[in-house]
Amino acid sequence: MNQNCMQNIKNAWDAFNRAPQAACAYLHPVRRDSMGRIRRFKNQYTGKRCFVIGNGPSLKNTDLSRLKDEYTFGMNRIFLMFPKLSFRTTFLVSVNDLVVEQSAQAIQQLQIPTFIAWHAREWLQPSPNLHFLYTTYTGKKFAKDATRRLWEGATVTFACLQLAYYMGFSQVILIGVDHSFQTKGKPNTTITSKGDDPNHFHPKYFGKGFRWQLPDLDTSEIAYQLAKEAFEADGRVIVDATIGGKLTIFPKVEYRSI
Secondary structure, eight states, rough: OOOHHHHHHHHHHHHHHHHHHHHHHSSSSHHHHHHHHHHHHTTTTOOOOOEEEESGGGGSSOOOOGGGGSEEEEETGGGGGGGGGGSSEEEEOOOOOOHHHHHHHHHHHOOSSSEEGGGGGGOOOOOOEEEEEESSSSSSOOOOOSEEEEEEETSSSHHHHHHHHHOOOOOOESSOOOOOOOOSSSSOOOOOOSSSSSSSOOOTTTTTTTTEOOOHHHHHHHHHHHHHHHHHHHHHHEOOOTTTTOSSSOOBOOGGOO
């Protein structure tokens, strides 16, 4: 049996296993309401640029005040930085169950458009600012329609890139996407932090007692390549302005030059 045939069988099996959650994700009244509100963002920012702000330690060396009047995607626990900023990110995105569970109160209180994985809905109450995305761990793809299924690609950054495409942004600039972790171990393994977090911009990001999953950088690179190809095929671009970042998928630019 050739490799393509094996992959087709795997894809069919993945789709079969996703069927029950897919039915809920498309038919549940709360999700259908989210789908309707997500549609309002389609191509709303055509021709504009945005910044996708990762949460790496490099943010401590990045002048974020320059982004005050820019469109920005924040991710996960970026709100820990809000007290020091003179602005809030335009959007917030979080697709990891552990992050949402342990940050639910702070996420619920945000007064910005927030996009959360449907599978993490049990920790949040529906609200006008909250939009539930149907995201999955399997089924590699770059989704151009954010109302339908999005592959998570082992990183919330990939969800942001799919949303940015759907919203029509022509240029996406990455910052704080260090793509490097001091904490090592088997990808996707759940661990509990024993002390301050060395992998993010804030020591309490995944601080003592916080449960989180070790990164899967190889899978995220597959996702980033899909995003690069999708944007470029449509005459759009993703560039990486992360200071000292290790990611090599996207063209590098100097943050101070943009």
